[in-house]
Amino acid sequence: MSAESGDRRHAVLDSPVGPLTVVAGREGLTGVYFADHLRRPDTAGFGPAVDPVTDELLDRAARQLGEYFLGDRRAFDLPLAPAGAPFQRAVWDLLTGIPYGETRSYGALARRLGDVGLARAVGTANGANPLSVVVPCHRVVGSDGSLTGYAGGLARKRLLLDLERPGSTLF
Numbered sequence: 001m002s003a004e005s006g007d008r009r010h011a012v013l014d015s016p017v018g019p020l021t022v023v024a025g026r027e028g029l030t031g032v033y034f035a036d037h038l039r040r041p042d043t044a045g046f047g048p049a050v051d052p053v054t055d056e057l058l059d060r061a062a063r064q065l066g067e068y069f070l071g072d073r074r075a076f077d078l079p080l081a082p083a084g085a086p087f088q089r090a091v092w093d094l095l096t097g098i099p100y101g102e103t104r105s106y107g108a109l110a111r112r113l114g115d116v117g118l119a120r121a122v123g124t125a126n127g128a129n130p131l132s133v134v135v136p137c138h139r140v141v142g143s144d145g146s147l148t149g150y151a152g153g154l155a156r157k158r159l160l161l162d163l164e165r166p167g168s169t170l171f
Helices: 056-069 086-096 106-112 116-127 154-163
Strands: 009-013 020-024 029-034
Touching: 009 056, 020 056, 029 056, 086 106, 086 116, 106 116
Parallel strands: none
Antiparallel strands: 009 020, 020 029
16 A cells, blocks of 8 residues: 555445545545544545546445445455555555454554554554545454444444354345
C-alpha cells in the first residue's frame, strides 16, 4: 500500500451496513467510509461524486463489496493507496493478512511488529484505517476476544464478524 495523491473521486454505495462512501485516487482506493464513520475526513477531499459504473476502479470496488456482503468473496483484489504514516501503513498491511473469518488481538499484531508494547499504538493505527471492510480492521479484537472500538460502531463490527462465520449471510 502506498500513499495517494491527486485526482480523487467518490461514489456512495448501498450496502447491508448502510451507505458506504468509496473514494478513489490515481493510484487506487484511498477510503471506504460509513455514513456515521468516527473520524471521517472532510468530504471536500473526496473529489466529485461519480456513477461507479462509469469508473473502472469504483465499479470493481462496488462489485467486490457486493460479493463480500453476499458471502461470495473472502479477500479483496483492489489497488489500495491509503494516506498514512509508515507505522500506520505497516499495521494496515498486517490487517490485510488476517484471514476471513478469523480475528487477531492488538497485542498479537504488536508482536508481529516486534514489540508487544506497541499494542496501544496498533489500536490507534487500526482506528485510523481509512479503508473499512476492504482492509479488515473489524477483525481486530481485545486480548480476551471482546469487541473493542470500531469507526463504524460495535454493532456494525459484530455484523461484519457474524457475516464471516461459516454458513452466515446478511440476506
